[in-house]
Amino acid sequence: MSILLTGIIVAALSLIVIVFVFIKRKEITCMTGMMVAMALGMLVGLTGGLQVGILYSGNLFFSTVLGTGIGLLAGFLAGLPVSIMAMMDGVLSGIMGGMMGAMLGEMISPEYQHSMIRVMLVIFVGMILIVLYMLQQETGFNRLSFMNKVFHNPLLLAVAFLLFFYTYNRLYHELDQNNHTSIKNSPMNYSMTNHKLSVSPLNSNAKLRKVVIEATEFAYFPKDFKLTIGQPVALIFKNSGEMEHDIAFENMKASLLQQSGHGNHSKNQTVHIHSLPGKTAEMTFIPIKSGVFRFYCTVPGHKESGMVGFVEVS
Ligand SMILES: [Cu+2]
Structure with missing residues (x-):
């Protein structure tokens, strides 16, 4: 807009x-x-x-x-x-x-x-x-x-x-x-509904959702997924590549519950997870704002090489 x-x-x-x-x-x-x-x-x-x-x-x-x-x-x-x-x-x-x-x-x-x-x-x-x-x-x-x-x-x-x-x-x-309305016009959005979600309930009583995102050289898998507003998410960021990668969510508001692993940091309720080659990092948070948000790798050049995806919070 x-x-x-x-x-x-x-x-x-x-x-x-x-x-x-x-x-x-x-x-x-x-x-x-x-x-x-x-x-x-x-x-x-x-x-x-x-x-x-x-x-x-x-x-x-x-x-x-x-x-x-x-x-x-x-x-x-x-x-x-x-x-x-x-x-x-x-x-x-x-x-x-x-x-x-x-x-x-x-x-x-x-x-x-x-x-x-x-x-x-x-x-x-x-x-x-x-x-x-x-x-x-x-x-x-x-x-x-x-x-x-x-x-x-x-x-x-x-x-x-x-x-x-x-x-x-x-x-x-x-x-x-x-802002998210402008992202909806993106040509990448069409694939949102076609992709499978790698989400499995960790504990169905606690209603905590486990989301695994894998990073390799210049790709995320899955590159788009959905979250529910108010539902806690354990985001597991697995770096299967040979370089350092991270995942940063643009404009997505979340209340952070806990973070583990090496080098994770968060400012102003933004979700940002960093992981060394071959390592896995995890962060638990609750999405508090609906919309379609972009995520990408902040290592210079990686976003341009294809490390971009979208998350839909509803
Ligand atoms: Cu990267």
Whole structure:
């Protein structure tokens, strides 16, 4: 949902630029047209690519295709009304921006994803304002217009900028609470129902569920499973590989009962288990928040190699 909000802002601002270029296409020089198309293609590609990279993390091919597609389209539409050269400039910049954005979204560690989106949006909005200002100067748009006055009043501009980001941040934070809904759109989700659960009751009276997750080089088995809210779970993390692996659950809230084994640690009710090669570690916790949560290996490069999965808490 928070990604959707950012997407809407990016799409709305891009549309304003494209419509502006289209209306004033006769007065825009080729040089300015190229500059505008390049800026828009690159910015939309980067911001859009970053978001699809995060949304479809684990599938770099899909996010790259989608990211470059978004950037290419924005650059194409901004450049087309002015000249072929501007269009080409826009398309190429869009492809480059989309590719880089998708890679950034794929590689960035989950705790910084939301900050990165916010930083990118600040850059996006700032640059689009400069592009609009440049277009307005170029086309001699009514010099006494409201927009012109706003642009020439730094104080007003700063206040408007701050107000915009304050509102955006508040909205973003609120929507982020329903973060798991965006994960539901992931292409990996379809396999959720097809997989068998390696869960067996340890003691049917105590209602403690035992869940075994095995890690090997760059895969979890099972890679998705279900938990029940309020039911204690003994999560056994078995490392059958030749490297160190861990399992970290993103945004999953749990009350921790006990933890054993080497190197386990937990902060703020998050579940994170670490296990050395050939070793098994265990943690008992009670899931307290429903939703679909992603889990992954935090060892650099492992998530990208396929150590990602989903847990559904209901
Ligand atoms: Cu690993």
